[in-house]
Amino acid sequence: MPEVRLREITKRYGKVIAVNGVTLTVEDQEILTLLGPSGCGKTTTLRCIAGFVIPDSGQIFIDDQDVTRIPPEKRDIGFVFQNYALWPHMTVFENLAFGLQLRRIPKAEIRQRVREVLSLVRLSGMEDRYPRQLSGGQQQRVALARALVLRPRVLLLDEPLSNLDAKLREEMRFEIRELQRQLGITAIYVTHDQAEALVLSDRIAVLNEGRLVQLGRPAEIYQHPANRFVAGFIGLSSFVEARVVAVEANAATLETEDGMRFTVPKEGGLVEEQTIVLAIRPEHVEIVDIPSEAVENLFQAEVLRAAYLGNSIDCRLRLGKWELRTLLPPGRIPSPGEKLWIHLPPEKLILVKA
């Protein structure tokens, strides 16, 4: 079973620690995304798996085989590069056939396999074109086909869509996902684009400053971010810092420095006097017309600015000393300075460690 395991991978460049003790397992036939801001170590991690970079310490297993010190050409992996890296002196056919020729596969079979994989990426009949004669999207699909034609154990993709325009990028997300499912190939995908990660992945590994911060399914990571970094990086969040003032049977009360009280569902480990961060997603802020005393987490907020986005209104509110970002349904655009009543449903509030 082509399963990839990383054990305590560490890589330094001079004084900078690019990857710091990353341990994770990629299951067979799973697509796992390494997600994080630039410089978080995601690309270095991927390059370690490919063999382009040898980690200073730690081990990498593919299929239970220790490949840590095996050169890239013996790892049986496919790699898709950010800038495609097609060989400009070869036609599409020659680009795809190169790896097969090195494996001494008969000519007829090479032609057959190249034709199959080209139809898979919807580029049939492009065999004789040179890379420079193709559009960016087509080049990217050739790069994908070049990796797939060898039927590798693991497919590694390094920000493959970041050079494409927004519309094509969105299409290709689904296409890659579809191909990966169809072929049942184990894949590791590097991106800094959280939307891409959420769409593509079976699981997401969030990295920050060389460390693995959280590993989980997209919904898990979105709904239960492990810390403030994850809450802010995946989906938008506004943050409010508060102190736990009361813990009851199934709810807890928090109070901010400026005296606002929030009711939150009681979670394991909440203790009185503890300082905690409340992450509030824009879509969880409800605007209410008639304030009613009975509802908890009801606040009056002031509009700072509002921007029309077509299908919604991006509205920034001031709540006490905190700034809240909200997405309102289209309609009247509130003007700055206006007072609005907002309701924050307790069950939607996310608590993360301070």
Next chain:
Amino acid sequence: MGIKWYKTVLKALGIALIAFTVFGPVSSLILWSIAIKWYWPHVLPQEVGLAYWKQALGLQRDWAIAAVSILDAFKASIIIACIATGLTMVVSIPAAYALARLRLPLKVLFFLLFLMPKVFPQQPIFVNLLPVFTQWELAGTVQGVILVHILVCLLFGVWISTSAFKAIPEALEEAARSVGATAWQTFWRILMPLAMPGLLVSTIFVFVTSLTEFTGTFFIGLPFVTTLPMLLYSASGYNMQFASVLAIVLLVPSLLLMIVTERIFRPEFLSAVGR
């Protein structure tokens, strides 16, 4: 309209300047090489003929014409240039790859080594080299001259080849490794074809440098090894006709090389390399 007029004049002046600097000396050379009699104040030769050409190419022997056969020197020049170019490139290509790709701790020093014969005044270097070469019994031999030519040519060989390799994105090599090519296969199947235009330019530079090399050959080779530049030197002071014939002969190989390799200077080929 004013600007257009101004631009046209400037362009015409530019073209005239280029034409004059390129074709002026060449046409003067051609004229001198066929002048039998040309005294001041005549603008054109009084008497023209191919006597100097015939004599130089060994087709006639006339004691009245001050020119010797250049055939032996021509042969020596071509043989020395070919061997020196071959050996220089054999050293330059791996060295350039190493300079372009590997993280060598003494990279700067290494590079300086190749620069040395060019950045310092040449005469003292070769004067000091002479005793060493004499000791090694290389002075006055073809081998010695080839060695000196390699020293002088390495700079162009290594420098231009290094930039040829540097222009190739590393991802192209990594892509080859990822589909199963060894480092060796990657070098021959990916890097060499992509670097070829740059390497050819480098080879031309090296060949022409060796063909026209003077100082080193003068100190190490004379009086036993005579190349075309040596003949040109001895003729240039007193015999304009013979010197012009030699100069034109020296131009021919370079021009031929330019024509043969013209393909690599085509923009679409060069731009393909950049991708």
